[in-house]
Amino acid sequence: MSTTSDSAKPKYRRRKYLVDPKLQLAVAFHLLGMVVGVGVIYFAATFIIPDAKQLALLPPEDVREMLLRSNLMFLSLSAGMVFMLAILLTHRIAGPMRVIEHAVQGMRQGDFRRRLTLRKRDYMKSLAAEVAALRAHIEGQANEQRQVLEDLDRCIQENDLPAARELVARLRDSVHEMREEPEPVEVA
Numbered sequence: 001m002s003t004t005s006d007s008a009k010p011k012y013r014r015r016k017y018l019v020d021p022k023l024q025l026a027v028a029f030h031l032l033g034m035v036v037g038v039g040v041i042y043f044a045a046t047f048i049i050p051d052a053k054q055l056a057l058l059p060p061e062d063v064r065e066m067l068l069r070s071n072l073m074f075l076s077l078s079a080g081m082v083f084m085l086a087i088l089l090t091h092r093i094a095g096p097m098r099v100i101e102h103a104v105q106g107m108r109q110g111d112f113r114r115r116l117t118l119r120k121r122d123y124m125k126s127l128a129a130e131v132a133a134l135r136a137h138i139e140g141q142a143n144e145q146r147q148v149l150e151d152l153d154r155c156i157q158e159n160d161l162p163a164a165r166e167l168v169a170r171l172r173d174s175v176h177e178m179r180e181e182p183e184p185v186e187v188a
Helices: 021-048 050-055 062-109 126-159 160-178
Strands: none
Touching: 021 062, 062 126, 126 160
């Protein structure tokens, strides 16, 4: 028995089926193209098989062998086509994922020079743009903090304590801004 009642559970209702319409529709149309391609191959394969009058003249073993060969040819061509199209389609998704992953790993290591450009027909360009904006923001904050630390070092060497205290407060504020709770992102 469950301790929570059905009325206490939050009801989840999908508000939007197309979260990323460009990506989702492109994948859907590619899959539809694969199905249509397989149908065309199947339709073409039916022309290889002789009509009923010609089949009646052949011995049953030959008919069975011909049907097996035509089915094998249909399945081989269909599987090859689906495999190649699936590789091409997933490459447009997996490639950008790798580029974004390497860029994020570089940012984590302090390297802000890693490539974050996608090819013309790649998907996830909006995510790459957001990561690039995040990279620019983090790099800007790091440069600002580096400058504050250099100024702080100079103030300490010059024994300028009021200016040093001001720089420490500024540095503390910038670190505090970075640690603030991010806004939750809702995916429909």
